[in-house]
Amino acid sequence: MGRIQLKSVTKSFGDVQVIPPLDLTIEDGEFTVFVGPSGCGKSTLLRLIAGLEDITSGSIDIDGADATNVPPAKRGLAMVFQSYALYPHMSVRKNIAFPLRMAKLDQAEIDKRVEGAAQVLNLTDYLDRRPGQLSGGQRQRVAIGRAIVREPAAFLFDEPLSNLDAALRVGMRLEISELHERLATTMIYVTHDQVEAMTMADKIVVLQAGVIEQVGSPLDLYRTPRNLFVAGFIGSPKMNFIEGEEAAKHGAHTIGIRPEHIAVSESDGTWSGVVGVSEHLGSDTFFHIHETGLAETITVRADGEVGFRHGDHIYLTPRADVLHRFDAQGLRIE
Amino acid sequence: MARTVTIQRKSLNTALAWAVGLLIFFPILWTILTSFKTEAQAIASPPLFLNFDWTLENYAVVQERSNYMRFLWNSVIIAGGSTLLGVIIAVPAAWAMAFVPSKRTKDILLWMLSTKMLPAVGVLYPIYLLFIRLGLLDTRGGLVVVLMLINLPIIVWMLYTYFREIPGEILEAARMDGATLKEEILHILTPMAVPGIASTVLLNFILAWNEAFWTLNLTAVDAAPLTAFIASYSSPEGLFFAKLSAASTMAIAPILILGWFSQKQLVRGLTFGAVK
Numbered sequence: 001m002g003r004i005q006l007k008s009v010t011k012s013f014g015d016v017q018v019i020p021p022l023d024l025t026i027e028d029g030e031f032t033v034f035v036g037p038s039g040c041g042k043s044t045l046l047r048l049i050a051g052l053e054d055i056t057s058g059s060i061d062i063d064g065a066d067a068t069n070v071p072p073a074k075r076g077l078a079m080v081f082q083s084y085a086l087y088p089h090m091s092v093r094k095n096i097a098f099p100l101r102m103a104k105l106d107q108a109e110i111d112k113r114v115e116g117a118a119q120v121l122n123l124t125d126y127l128d129r130r131p132g133q134l135s136g137g138q139r140q141r142v143a144i145g146r147a148i149v150r151e152p153a154a155f156l157f158d159e160p161l162s163n164l165d166a167a168l169r170v171g172m173r174l175e176i177s178e179l180h181e182r183l184a185t186t187m188i189y190v191t192h193d194q195v196e197a198m199t200m201a202d203k204i205v206v207l208q209a210g211v212i213e214q215v216g217s218p219l220d221l222y223r224t225p226r227n228l229f230v231a232g233f234i235g236s237p238k239m240n241f242i243e244g245e246e247a248a249k250h251g252a253h254t255i256g257i258r259p260e261h262i263a264v265s266e267s268d269g270t271w272s273g274v275v276g277v278s279e280h281l282g283s284d285t286f287f288h289i290h291e292t293g294l295a296e297t298i299t300v301r302a303d304g305e306v307g308f309r310h311g312d313h314i315y316l317t318p319r320a321d322v323l324h325r326f327d328a329q330g331l332r333i334e
Numbered sequence: 335m336a337r338t339v340t341i342q343r344k345s346l347n348t349a350l351a352w353a354v355g356l357l358i359f360f361p362i363l364w365t366i367l368t369s370f371k372t373e374a375q376a377i378a379s380p381p382l383f384l385n386f387d388w389t390l391e392n393y394a395v396v397q398e399r400s401n402y403m404r405f406l407w408n409s410v411i412i413a414g415g416s417t418l419l420g421v422i423i424a425v426p427a428a429w430a431m432a433f434v435p436s437k438r439t440k441d442i443l444l445w446m447l448s449t450k451m452l453p454a455v456g457v458l459y460p461i462y463l464l465f466i467r468l469g470l471l472d473t474r475g476g477l478v479v480v481l482m483l484i485n486l487p488i489i490v491w492m493l494y495t496y497f498r499e500i501p502g503e504i505l506e507a508a509r510m511d512g513a514t515l516k517e518e519i520l521h522i523l524t525p526m527a528v529p530g531i532a533s534t535v536l537l538n539f540i541l542a543w544n545e546a547f548w549t550l551n552l553t554a555v556d557a558a559p560l561t562a563f564i565a566s567y568s569s570p571e572g573l574f575f576a577k578l579s580a581a582s583t584m585a586i587a588p589i590l591i592l593g594w595f596s597q598k599q600l601v602r603g604l605t606f607g608a609v610k
Contacts, residue, residue, distance in 0.1 A: 052506050073512040085507035089525045098521075102512035146511065 002063065002154035002186030003028045004049060009058035011044055011210075018044055019210040021058065026154075026188060026203075028063075031180050034190045035197040036207035036233070042190045043158055045207070049188065050156050051075050063153060073102070078147035079156040082163065084139045086131040086146075092118075093127040096145045103150070117145040120179075137168045144179070154186035161196065173200060194234055198222070206230050228330035231256050237286055237301065239324070242294045252325035252333055259286065259301040261319045264308070269315025273298060275308045289316065362586070368579035369393070376575040392580035400563060402584055409559035409588075411474050412549070413542035416481035417535055420489045423482075425531075428493035429519060433502060443494065446487040454484075454547050465552060474557045477549060481542045489538055496530025497523065529599070536596050543589045560585035 004026040011019040018041050026032045034042040047053040049060060051072035059068045067075050078099070086095050096117055100110045118124045121141040131139055140160060147155055157176070161169045177200050180187050191197055197204050198218045206213040206221065206229070214226040218234075225231035231239050239256045247255045263269070264287065273292035278285055282304050289298045300316060308314055325333040356363075367383070368376050375386045396402070431439050461480065462471075470476030500523065508522045524531065546561040553562055564585050567578040593600070 050510060052509070072506075072509045073514070077510070079507065079510045081503045081507060083501060083503050085501065085503040087504065087508075087522060087526075098508070098513075099511035102517060146507075150511075 002026075002152075003061075004154060004186065004188070005061040006045075006049070007059045007061070009045075009048060009060065010056045011041075011048060011053065012056045017056075017210070019048070022210070022212060024205065024212065024215070026186060029184045029186055031177075031187045031189065031200060031202045032205060033197040033201035033203070034188065034205050034207060035192065035194055036213075038192060040207040041210035042192075042207050044210075046079075046156050046158055046188060046190045050077055050079050076153040077156055078150050078152035078154075079158065080140075080143045080147050080160045082159040084131070084143040084163075086139060086142055088131055091128050091130060092123060092134070092142050092145075095131065095142055096123075096149055099146060099150045113149045114145075117149045120148070121145050136164050137172060140164065140172060141175075144176070148179070148183070152185070154188060157187065157189040159190055159192070161191075162193075176200065195236060198234065204234075206233060224332065225256075225324065226332050228254065228256070228326050231324055231326070231332075237299045240295060240298050242298075244294075246294055247325075250323065250325055253328040254326040254330070256324035256326065257318045258322065259299040261322045262298070262300045263317040263319070264300055264302050264306060265315045265317065266308075266312075267315065269317040271298070271316040271318075273314065273316060275310055275312045275314060278308065278310070280304065287314075289314070292316070362590075365579045365582050368576055369583045371576050371579075373574055373576045376579070392576045393584070396567075396577055396580045396584065400566065402563070405558060405560045405563040405585075406588065408474060408553075408557055409543055409561075409585075412477045412481060412557070412559050413539050415474070415478035416485065416542045417489075417538045419478060420482045420486050420538060421493075421531065421535060424486060424489040424493050424534075425519065425524070427490050428497050429523060431490070431494050432497035432500075433505060443491065446490060450487055458547075458551060462551065471552060472554045472557050477552060477557055477559075480548050480552065481545055484545070484548065485538050485541055488541070489534055492534040492537070493527070493530065496527050496534070499530075500526050533600050536592075536600055540589055540593065 006022060006024045008021045008023060009019060010017060010021050022045070034045060036042050044053065048055050051067070051070065055068060059066055061067060062070075062075055062077070087098065090098065093114055096114045097110050100113060105113075114127070115124070118127055121144060123138070123141055123145060126134060126138060126142075131142065134142065140163075143160070160176075161172050164172060173196060176187075176189075180200075189196075189200060201218055203215065204218055204221055205215050208229055213233075214221060214230045216224075221230060221234045225234060225239075228241065232241070235258055237259045239258050240262075241254050241256050243254050247253060271292050271294060273289035276288040276290045276297070278287050284304050285302050285306055287300045287302060287308060289300055290296070292298050298316065327333055369392055370388045370390070371382065371386050372389060372391070375382055378386075431443065465471045465476055468476075470479075504526070505518055505522060508518045513521065543559075544561070546565070549559050549561045550565055553559070564578070564581050567574060567581045
C-alpha cells in the first residue's frame with residue numbers, strides 16, 4: 001500500500017514561502033513524476049513527503065494515517081538520492097543490508113533479501129566491493145537495491161539519473177520503469193527533464209514556483225496543456241507560440257503549435273520563412289525558421305530525409321486540429 | 335604543459351629545503367647533543383658540535399634525582415584524558431554545527447575561537463581559586479578538565495571542518511534507512527570522519543602534552559607532568575645545561591616518536607578536503 005495525500009501543505013524558509021498551500025493525492029501503485037524548472041520546489045516537495053524537511057502548515061497522510069510529525073525512518077518510504085548517497089566505508093552488501101540492520105531483522109533474513117535484491121539488479125558479482133570501485137550506473141543500482149530491500153510503501157527518487165551519461169540514463173530509465181511494473185509500488189520521481197517525465201510517468205505533476213500548474217497523464221499534458229507554461233514545458237522541441245494578428249484570427253491572445261504539427265513544403269503553405277539552423281537527428285530533422293513575420297523563430301520537426309539548406313525559402317502549414325489557443329492570462333481556451 | 339625543471343634547479347631547491355628544515359630542527363638537535371655532554375662541555379666556548387666525550391651521565395643523574403616514569407605517566411593521563419573527553423564533547427557539538435546550522439552557528443564558532451585569543455594568565459587567578467575551593471589543585475582530574483576546556487575550541491573547529499566535507503545526503507539516506515540519531519553518528523558519520531578525528535586527536539594530544547602554563551601553575555608534586563619535570567631543572571641552584579637538556583630530551587622523546595610515526599596521518603588530516 002502507498003497512498004499519499006498532501007492537504008494544504010505549505011513550506012517556508014524564514015520569510016520566503018517556497019510552497020504555497022498545495023493539495024495533491026498520489027494513488028497506490030502510481031508512478032508520479034514531479035517536473036519543473038530548477039528551483040520550482042519539486043525537490044522540496046519530495047523532501048517534505050520524505051520527512052527530511054518539516055512542513056510549515058497542512059498535513060501529509062500516508063495510507064490514511066497522519067504522518068505529518070512522523071520521523072523519516074518511520075514513514076515506510078525509501079529514497080534514492082541524486083548523488084546516490086551510498087555509505088563509502090561499507091561494501092555493497094553492507095550498504096544494501098543497512099536499512100534491514102537498522103530494522104533489527106535477523107541475519108538469515110537480511111542475507112536472503114540482500115541476495116534477492118542483488119539478483120534483481122545484477123549486482124551479485126559486486127557485493128563485496130566498495131562503492132568507490134563501481135561505475136555510476138552500478139552505484140545507482142546499489143542505491144535502488146538499498147531502497148527495495150525494505151519493501152517500502154513508496155519509493156522517492158530525487159533526480160536519480162542526472163549524474164549519469166546519456167546512454168546509461170536511457171538504460172536506467174527503462175530499468176526503473178520495469179521495476180515499477182514488477183513491484184507495482186507507488187513511486188514518486190523528481191526530475192527537471194520532461195523527456196524522463198513523459199516516458200516514465202503514469203501521472204505528471206508540473207510545478208512552477210511551488211505551485212502545481214497541472215496534473216495529468218503524459219498524453220493529457222501533451223494534448224491539452226492548461227496554460228502557456230505547461231504547453232512550453234512539455235514536449236521537445238518546445239511548442240511554438242505566436243501572438244498578434246495571426247493569433248487574433250483564431251480568437252486568441254496566443255496560439256501554440258508543436259513543431260511536429262507543422263508541414264513543410266518548397267512550393268506552397270500558410271506561412272513562409274527562411275531556413276536557419278538545421279539539427280539532423282537521423283530519424284528527424286529540426287528546422288529553425290526565421291523571417292516568418294510571426295515569431296522570431298518557428299521550430300519545425302520534419303522527416304529525417306527532408307533536406308532543406310540554410311537560407312532556403314520554404315512554406316509552412318500548421319495542422320488546424322491540434323492548434324492550442326490561450327487567452328491574455330495564458331490560460332487555455334477550449 | 336608541464337613546467338620543465340632543470341637538474342641544477344632541482345638540486346638547488348632540494349638543498350635549500352634541507353637547509354631550512356635543519357635550521358628549524360637545529361634547537362632540538364642541539365638539545366639532544368648537549369644532553370650527551372658534560373656540564374663543562376655544555377657551556378664550552380667555542381661550542382663543541384660532535385667532538386666531545388659522549389656520556390650518559392646526565393641521564394643517570396636525572397633519573398636518579400627524579401622519577402621520570404611518574405611524570406611520564408601523568409603526562410599520558412592528562413594529555414590522553416583531556417583529548418578523549420574533548421572529542422566526546424566535541425563530536426555532537428560539531429555534528430550540530432555542521433549539519434543543523436542555525437543563524438548563529440558562525441558567530442558561536444568565532445566566539446569559541448576568540449576564547450583562544452584571551453591571555454591565559456588573565457583567568458589564572460579565578461581558576462586557581464576555583465581549584466583550591468574544589469580541592470582540584472595538583473590533581474590529574476583537574477588538569478584533564480582545564481586542558482580539555484583550553485583545547486575544546488580547536489577540537490570543535492577541526493571536527494566541524496571535517497564533518498562539513500561529508501555530504502549531508504549520506505546522513506539523510508541513513509535517516510531514511512531507519513537510523514536513529516545515535517546510530518547515524520555511530521555507524522555513518524564517525525567511520526566516515528575517522529581520518530579527521532584521528533588527526534584531531536593527535537594534534538590535541540600533542541598540544542596538551544606540550545602545554546606548560548597550566549600544568550606548571552596548577553601542579554606541585556602528585557599531578558606534575560613532563561613539562562614540570564623539565565622546569566624543575568632551571569632551578570635556583572643554577573642552570574645545569576647538560577642535565578636540563580637530558581631532561582628535555584626525555585620529555586619530548588615520546589611525543590617526537592609519536593609524531594614521527596603518525597606524520598602521514600597528521601598531514602593527511604590537516605589537508606583533508608583542501609584539494610578535491
